Amino acid sequence: MAGDGTDEEARNSPHESTAMQERCTEGNMRSDLEAPASPGIEGAAIRCRDVCRSYGKLKVLNSLNLTVPQGQIYGLLGPSGCGKTTLLKCIVGTLKISRGNITVLGKPPAFPGHDVPGRMVGYMPQDIALYSEFTISDTLWFFGRIHGLTSKETQARMDFLIDFLDLPQKNSLVRNLSGGQRRRVSLGAALLQNPRLLILDEPTVGVDPVLRAKIWQHLVDIVRGGQVSVIITTHYIEEARQATTVGLMRGGQLLAEAPPETLMEQRNSLTLECAFLQLCEDSDQMVSKQESSSEGKLMVDSQTPEAYKDERRPILSSGKSPSPADEVPRFTADWKVRVWHVVPKWRNVAALVIKTLVRMKRMPGSLCFQFLLPVIQISLMCLCIGGDPKGIQVAVVNNETSTHSFSRSLLSFLDNSSIIQVNLSHAEAFAGIHNGEYWGVIEFGKNFTSYLTKRMLNPRSSRDVVDGGSVHVWLDLTNRQIAIMLQKKLHDAFEGFVQSKLGSMAYMVAPPIKFEEPIYGSKNTDFTTFVTPGAILSITFYLAVGLTALSFVLERKEGLLDRCWVAGVSSLETMLAHLFSQLLVISVQIILMLLFILLVFKIPNEGSLALVVSLIILQGVTGISFGLVISSAIDDEQSANQAALGVFYPNLIISGVIWPVECIPYPLRYLSLALPQTYASEALRCIMYRGWGLTRLMVWRGFAVTLGWNTFFLILATVILKLRS
Numbered sequence: 136m137a138g139d140g141t142d143e144e145a146r147n148s149p150h151e152s153t154a155m156q157e158r159c160t161e162g163n164m165r166s167d168l169e170a171p172a173s174p175g176i177e178g179a180a181i182r183c184r185d186v187c188r189s190y191g192k193l194k195v196l197n198s199l200n201l202t203v204p205q206g207q208i209y210g211l212l213g214p215s216g217c218g219k220t221t222l223l224k225c226i227v228g229t230l231k232i233s234r235g236n237i238t239v240l241g242k243p244p245a246f247p248g249h250d251v252p253g254r255m256v257g258y259m260p261q262d263i264a265l266y267s268e269f270t271i272s273d274t275l276w277f278f279g280r281i282h283g284l285t286s287k288e289t290q291a292r293m294d295f296l297i298d299f300l301d302l303p304q305k306n307s308l309v310r311n312l313s314g315g316q317r318r319r320v321s322l323g324a325a326l327l328q329n330p331r332l333l334i335l336d337e338p339t340v341g342v343d344p345v346l347r348a349k350i351w352q353h354l355v356d357i358v359r360g361g362q363v364s365v366i367i368t369t370h371y372i373e374e375a376r377q378a379t380t381v382g383l384m385r386g387g388q389l390l391a392e393a394p395p396e397t398l399m400e401q402r403n404s405l406t407l408e409c410a411f412l413q414l415c416e417d418s419d420q421m422v423s424k425q426e427s428s429s430e431g432k433l434m435v436d437s438q439t440p441e442a443y444k445d446e447r448r449p450i451l452s453s454g455k456s457p458s459p460a461d462e463v464p465r466f467t468a469d470w471k472v473r474v475w476h477v478v479p480k481w482r483n484v485a486a487l488v489i490k491t492l493v494r495m496k497r498m499p500g501s502l503c504f505q506f507l508l509p510v511i512q513i514s515l516m517c518l519c520i521g522g523d524p525k526g527i528q529v530a531v532v533n534n535e536t537s538t539h540s541f542s543r544s545l546l547s548f549l550d551n552s553s554i555i556q557v558n559l560s561h562a563e564a565f566a567g568i569h570n571g572e573y574w575g576v577i578e579f580g581k582n583f584t585s586y587l588t589k590r591m592l593n594p595r596s597s598r599d600v601v602d603g604g605s606v607h608v609w610l611d612l613t614n615r616q617i618a619i620m621l622q623k624k625l626h627d628a629f630e631g632f633v634q635s636k637l638g639s640m641a642y643m644v645a646p647p648i649k650f651e652e653p654i655y656g657s658k659n660t661d662f663t664t665f666v667t668p669g670a671i672l673s674i675t676f677y678l679a680v681g682l683t684a685l686s687f688v689l690e691r692k693e694g695l696l697d698r699c700w701v702a703g704v705s706s707l708e709t710m711l712a713h714l715f716s717q718l719l720v721i722s723v724q725i726i727l728m729l730l731f732i733l734l735v736f737k738i739p740n741e742g743s744l745a746l747v748v749s750l751i752i753l754q755g756v757t758g759i760s761f762g763l764v765i766s767s768a769i770d771d772e773q774s775a776n777q778a779a780l781g782v783f784y785p786n787l788i789i790s791g792v793i794w795p796v797e798c799i800p801y802p803l804r805y806l807s808l809a810l811p812q813t814y815a816s817e818a819l820r821c822i823m824y825r826g827w828g829l830t831r832l833m834v835w836r837g838f839a840v841t842l843g844w845n846t847f848f849l850i851l852a853t854v855i856l857k858l859r860s
């Protein structure tokens with residue numbers, strides 16, 4: 136019996152199984168199965184009429200009609216790839232149908248005010264769809280919270296399910312369970328809230344025969360009262376004999392829908408498997424007949440043979456065209472119900488936030504890394520960017536010999552921590568700078584002291600005097616920062632020399648421009664001061680993008696998003712939960728980052744700390760919501776990573792974070808101003824360095840633009856997620 140074989144054996148297409156054919160008795164090939172009386176919408180747990188669904192060009196469900204009566208077990212059987220899972224996904228509403236209609240417990244799935252999806256449905260998808268960092272107990276608590284069970288109810292159901300499904304200890308991690316154990320936990324999650332409709336996709340795969348029998352017995356028990364209905368797919372065809380009705384599916388349609396005994400009787404078969412085989416053979420023969428009558432023209436798409444479809448109609452039970460009584464009424468909902476339907480349930484949001492926190496707790500290493508990463512990044516930035524170059528080698532050619540010369544005095548004012556002076560001859564100095572050993576050459580003529588004195592005393596000095604009384608400097612300008620630093624240090628040294636050596640005559644050589652005390656900032660302001668506010672915002676933004684960009688991608692891939700959706704969690708609730716839980720993480724990141732910046736690196740803050748923190752948190756929210764857009768629009772990790780990284784450099788460069796916006800050429804500058812971090816960085820600089828508040832345009836504009844982006848990204852992500860669910 137296939138049911139005793141491996142999963143692979145069980146998945147084999149029935150017509151490939153010759154051994155099975157031999158075990159079948161020759162049946163009379165009656166193809167006029169009587170359909171059981173089809174219950175109306177009220178009496179049916181599930182009704183599918185004329186349902187079509189394709190994946191691209193592949194037509195998977197082809198005008199399928201199916202009825203699951205209330206209070207029955209419906210076994211949906213069919214070879215691998217015939218569309219069973221697709222049908223179940225359409226029934227629970229995670230896949231949209233391209234034609235036809237489906238009602239579940241009397242209304243279409245996701246109809247406003249209807250508890251489907253929600254606690255009325257228990258769905259066990261084919262994928263395991265469990266959080267691997269959860270324990271068994273976490274998993275059941277999570278679904279219990281979503282279904283609104285009390286702690287007592289959840290605890291009682293958990294005790295029952297652990298015992299009934301023969302699960303290991305409840306604090307065992309899902310990732311450490313065997314495949315079969317995980318499937319049983321997944322089944323437990325579907326059974327947890329005692330739903331009115333159970334939709335089980337291959338719940339018995341990998342489960343030992345004893346437990347399989349126990350599970351079927353449980354299903355038989357729960358439908359006995361007539362209140363609970365079950366639709367179950369299985370490759371172990373014989374176990375479906377315990378179902379009240381079986382639907383035999385092939386090529387996206389139902390070959391037959393009847394009680395198993397009726398099917399076996401009418402096919403004169405000893406087993407359900409044989410009855411199914413005969414039905415398949417019948418339909419194959421009809422296809423061949425059709426093919427030969429159409430002059431050998433073969434159907435190209437084996438899933439959607441149109442002629443084959445027409446020939447098969449007589450053996451379909453509920454595959455008949457719907458009668459007028461079958462017609463689906465127009466469902467309408469009151470506007471208040473519609474509004475209530477979209478309002479997020481805080482119970483679900485709380486359950487999802489707790490889920491994220493539990494997962495974080497289970498990954499302490501990753502959490503610490505997340506908290507420390509921004510601190511490491513901002514520290515590296517403060518240490519490495521914006522400081523003065525140090526240890527720059529400069530060749531000095533001093534042709535004056537006297538120890539009391541002006542040249543020696545001037546050189547003594549050069550900042551030795553930045554500039555290393557190497558005394559050389561003219562030829563050696565130029566050879567060195569050409570070889571890249573020195574960044575500059577400073578040369579004094581042999582009469583520098585006397586010529587400089589003459590220059591000061593006589594403004595009409597000859598060209599030779601002016602030239603001889605000047606310091607001659609040749610620079611390697613390939614590194615602008617070093618060259619600017621050398622020029623500045625020389626000017627500073629000259630100023631120091633003039634002040635100390637020339638005394639009252641200093642005014643004669645000083646330039647006629649005097650820089651007074653700065654209005655904002657300090658005379659020692661370095662590049663780090665400029666870049667820090669923008670860097671804080673960028674780091675917060677990109678870490679938040681990184682935290683969220685993969686969140687839905689992985690959950691969608693593992694079927695967790697769909698499972699939560701079927702449990703009644705809306706796209707908006709998912710979005711809000713991600714936002715709140717990531718907000719907790721970025722709040723800690725921001726606090727740590729600010730502590731380092733203000734206390735360790737002594738970056739000044741003249742303004743309100745509350746405004747600083749608010750703006751950074753809002754930028755974090757921008758990052759989270761942008762990550763959510765990526766996550767909801769993209770299906771695989773690689774593309775999501777590419778999208779997140781793809782915007783990193785262009786945004787960083789154009790936002791004026793590392794170089795002033797005023798340097799950006801005009802068409803690009805307009806783009807820069809529209810980006811989330813440009814005005815926000817400017818606002819943060821104004822708060823921190825000018826001490827400005829919200830009354831200033833430059834400050835509130837940064838907040839307004841950030842809030843605008845947040846709203847736009849969150850709406851966009853919700854719409855995308857909703858459209859794709």
Ligand SMILES: Nc1ncnc2c1ncn2[C@@H]1O[C@H](COP(=O)(O)OP(=O)(O)OP(=O)(O)O)[C@@H](O)[C@H]1O
Nearest residue numbers: 190193195213214215216217218219220221222261
């Ligand atoms: N996301 C998808 N994109 C494209 N094709 C898909 C997708 N999901 C399923 N299919 C195709 O649709 C067909 C039906 O798949 P489905 O999973 O519904 O079959 P099934 O009857 O449940 O099979 P099994 O018994 O092996 O689980 C298959 O040909 C499959 O390759």
